[in-house]
Amino acid sequence: MAEREHVRVAVIGSGFGGLGAAVRLRREGVTDFVVLERAGTVGGTWRDNSYPGCACDVPSHLYSFSFAPHPDWPRTFSGQEHIRAYLEHVTDVFHLRPHIRFDSEVKMMTWDSEKLWWEIETSSGSLSADVVVSATGPLSDPKVPDVPGLDSFPGKVFHSARWDHDYDLRGKRVAMVGTGASAIQIVPAIQPEVGRLTLFQRTPPWVMPRVDRAISAAERALHRALPFTAQARRGLLWGIRELQVQAFTKHPNELGFVEQLAKRNMARAVKDPALRAKLTPDYRIGCKRILLSSTYYPALTRPNVDVVASGLSEIRGSTAVAADGSEAEVDAIIFGTGFHVTDMPIAERVVGAEGKTLAEAWKGGMESLRGASAAGFPNWMTIIGPNTGLGNSSMILMIESQLNYMADFLRQLDVLGGRAALDARPSAVDAWNTRVQERMKRTVWNTGGCTSWYLDPSGRNTTIWPGTTTEFRRATRQVDLAEYELLRAPAQQKAEVDA
Numbered sequence: 015m016a017e018r019e020h021v022r023v024a025v026i027g028s029g030f031g032g033l034g035a036a037v038r039l040r041r042e043g044v045t046d047f048v049v050l051e052r053a054g055t056v057g058g059t060w061r062d063n064s065y066p067g068c069a070c071d072v073p074s075h076l077y078s079f080s081f082a083p084h085p086d087w088p089r090t091f092s093g094q095e096h097i098r099a100y101l102e103h104v105t106d107v108f109h110l111r112p113h114i115r116f117d118s119e120v121k122m123m124t125w126d127s128e129k130l131w132w133e134i135e136t137s138s139g140s141l142s143a144d145v146v147v148s149a150t151g152p153l154s155d156p157k158v159p160d161v162p163g164l165d166s167f168p169g170k171v172f173h174s175a176r177w178d179h180d181y182d183l184r185g186k187r188v189a190m191v192g193t194g195a196s197a198i199q200i201v202p203a204i205q206p207e208v209g210r211l212t213l214f215q216r217t218p219p220w221v222m223p224r225v226d227r228a229i230s231a232a233e234r235a236l237h238r239a240l241p242f243t244a245q246a247r248r249g250l251l252w253g254i255r256e257l258q259v260q261a262f263t264k265h266p267n268e269l270g271f272v273e274q275l276a277k278r279n280m281a282r283a284v285k286d287p288a289l290r291a292k293l294t295p296d297y298r299i300g301c302k303r304i305l306l307s308s309t310y311y312p313a314l315t316r317p318n319v320d321v322v323a324s325g326l327s328e329i330r331g332s333t334a335v336a337a338d339g340s341e342a343e344v345d346a347i348i349f350g351t352g353f354h355v356t357d358m359p360i361a362e363r364v365v366g367a368e369g370k371t372l373a374e375a376w377k378g379g380m381e382s383l384r385g386a387s388a389a390g391f392p393n394w395m396t397i398i399g400p401n402t403g404l405g406n407s408s409m410i411l412m413i414e415s416q417l418n419y420m421a422d423f424l425r426q427l428d429v430l431g432g433r434a435a436l437d438a439r440p441s442a443v444d445a446w447n448t449r450v451q452e453r454m455k456r457t458v459w460n461t462g463g464c465t466s467w468y469l470d471p472s473g474r475n476t477t478i479w480p481g482t483t484t485e486f487r488r489a490t491r492q493v494d495l496a497e498y499e500l501l502r503a504p505a506q507q508k509a510e511v512d513a
Contacts (some may be wrong), residue, residue, distance in 0.1 A: 023047035023424070024134055024143035026120055026360070029058015031149030031397035031413050033101060034079060037108045038417040041081075044424065048143075049110065050136055052119035056105050059153045060097045065177040065196060067203030068094035071224070071306045075244060076251040076408040079104065085237035085244050091226040091306075124365040125392060130435045130503045132393070144435075145427070147420060148364075149397040152355040152477065159191075159351055163329035170346040174200060175353070185209040186345040189334045191326050193219050194467075195305055197350035201319075202309035210318050212334065212342040216325035217464065218292065220276050220299040224306035252483070255407040259482045262300050262405055266458035273299045283311035292323040301462025303405060355477055356380060356470035366391040367437065380476040381447040383497060384490050385412075386419055387438035392501055393427075395420055401450050402486070403468070403477040405459060411483040419490040426493050433503040442497035453480040 022044060025035045028051040039047050055061055070077050074087035077097070082104050088096060105111060118138040123146060126133055132146045156173040164171065172178045174196040187210045190197055197213075198221065205211055237244040261268045276299060284290045293314070314321055324338035326347075334342045356379075361372035367390050375390055382388045385402035386395045397416050404412060427434055454460050454475050459468050468477045479486055 019139075019141040020131070021046050021048050021141060021143050023145045023147060024132065024141065025049045025147045025149055027051065027058060027149040027151060027154070028053075028056040028105075028114060029060065029149065029151050029154075030079075030101070030410060031151055031416075032058070032147075033104055033110060034410075034413050034417050035147050035149055035397060035420060036110045036113055037079070037081065037104070038421055039424075040108060040110075042421050042424065047113055048141070049114045050118045050120055050134070051114055051116050052137070054116050055102075056114065057098045057101050058151055059175075060094055060101060062154070062175050063177075063196065064094055064179070065174045065200050065203075067199035068196070069199060069226075070094075070097060071195060072408045073251050074229075075248045076255075077410055079410060080248075080414060082107065083241065083244050083248070085241070086234050087229055089226055089228055091224060120360070120363055122363050122365065123394075125367050125394075127367055127501075128504060130392070130433050130501060145393045145395070145424065147395050147397060148360060150358065150360045151398055152358060152403070153353045155354045155359045156349070157352050157354050158349050159326070161326055161329055163331075164347075166331075167329045167347065168332060169344060172348060174348060174350045181346065183208050183346065187343055188212070189214060189326070189342060189344040189347045190350060191347060192350035192352070193217065194350055194352055195303060198305050198307045198310040200348065200350060202307070202313035205313040205316055205319060208318065210320070210342075212320045212322060212344065213314070214322050214324065214326040214334070214336055215292070217297075217302070218295045218323075219302060219305045220273070220295050221279065221305045221307055221310055222272075222276055223279055223308045226308075252407070252411070256482050256484060258406050262459070263453070263457045263480050266298055266300065266456075266461055269299050269458060272304075276304075280311055284315055286315070289314065289321060292321050295464075297464035298458055298462035300405065300458040301464035302466045302468075352467050355467050364391065364394065366394075379470050379472060379474045381443060383438040383443045383446050384419060385479070385486075386416060386423075386490070387436075387443075387498070389438045389440040389443045392435040392437035395423060400476050401447070402479050404483070405468075405478055407483060412479065412486060415483070415487040415490045418487070419493065422492045426495060430500065435501040436493075436495075436498040437501055439497055439499055450480060451475075454478070 025032050028049050032049055036049050070092050073090055074092040078084050084100055118136040121135045124133045131142045131144050134141050156175045158173055170181050183204055184207045186208055188208045189212050191214045193215045322336045322340045324336040326334055327337040328335040332343055334344050361376055364372040380400040382399045385399040397413055402412050457480050459475055459478050468475050470476050
């Protein structure tokens with residue numbers, strides 16, 4: 015019988031986090047690794063989200079790896095197709111394809127306390143790994159609400175992250191459910207072609223103009239010829255956002271001025287006072303992610319658009335019924351209702367040292383040490399783990415910080431030698447999360463008066479980092495072995511005792 019494959023590191027996912035981990039492993043001299051990807055191509059969320067109008071709300075030169083600058087971004091805010099192409103480019107430039115196992119969805123990962131490694135079952139076979147780096151990301155599994163009657167709806171239903179490009183929206187009566195970052199891009203993109211568009215809005219977002227423009231050929235040529243100019247551009251974009259963090263984390267009341275700017279932005283586009291009233295949030299700006307669009311409000315004023323200031327509550331045949339009793343006859347329902355963020359499905363597939371799943375360990379809320387290590391799950395790390403999200407800047411900055419931590423984690427294992435594993439001490443996890451949650455108390459995300467996807471069902475903010483990216487980079491520069499318990503294989507423990 016063929017021997018089961020064993021690797022030093024198994025990376026789960028091939029989005030920004032997974033590809034970044036793969037590049038960093040190669041740069042650290044680690045070549046004995048695989049990237050397990052459930053789909054047939056790389057790209058993660060930028061592969062899955064291909065809806066009309068899909069684009070990033072972080073400037074292009076900041077939404078890219080520092081070790082893989084891209085001088086040829088065509089616009090200041092890149093579209094989905096450009097970001098996906100960038101990730102394909104990174105995959106090729108760093109020769110990552112030989113490491114990637116496509117169509118290999120992870121079914122279960124189980125820690126073997128005797129061998130000190132992870133047993134991994136995938137849709138394409140089994141393997142084992144000393145270390146697992148989970149880079150599945152929080153925006154990977156769509157969330158569709160349980161709407162009574164939806165199963166019997168005779169029309170078309172899909173989520174924004176699973177867009178059906180074969181379905182022709184022209185002339186159709188369409189219900190758009192949700193008003194998050196995806197919905198505000200979809201609405202203006204499809205409004206000109208649909209027959210009627212009904213927007214079911216549970217909570218209105220704060221929207222600021224999206225100052226997007228084409229990056230000129232001269233600018234791109236300059237960045238190619240003088241790379242430091244692109245670095246300076248990135249540095250400026252980063253610095254501005256670092257300065258903004260204080261208002262979000264320590265002085266939310268200072269955001270009132272930004273609210274006035276957002277209201278003026280709305281007033282310029284929306285002249286109808288009744289519609290403006292529907293679209294005006296009743297919570298502090300920043301409590302939910304501030305959305306960027308210069309086309310969303312104008313689209314809502316068009317004669318073929320209705321805004322229902324109430325969530326979708328029921329489907330009766332072809333009739334979509336809102337919580338306030340409003341009804342709309344529709345041919346298609348598009349859900350822009352977000353993702354499983356605080357209840358990541360991958361957690362149900364990870365079985366730790368005590369025989370319980372990560373989902374069970376996190377039933378009271380997600381928490382980990384420095385956003386990476388969960389107690390009871392040795393040699394298992396997350397990229398974009400609990401409390402590593404950002405409300406105003408680029409997640410690539412946080413990913414690169416976590417890659418620093420991952421690299422030092424592997425170095426520490428090498429120094430320790432033999433069959434060794436590191437398991438985060440519960441006391442260290444508790445101490446880290448107590449500090450994070452204490453800082454969270456005065457942030458706009460906790461005090462702003464909204465209910466957002468940043469909060470878990472108990473109202474605890476388990477997603478956002480309550481500080482600057484600089485602070486997080488310092489906190490994840492290296493592993494503190496005092497925060498971990500060193501595990502040795504039983505046979506090696508006996509040998510050390512005998513010696």
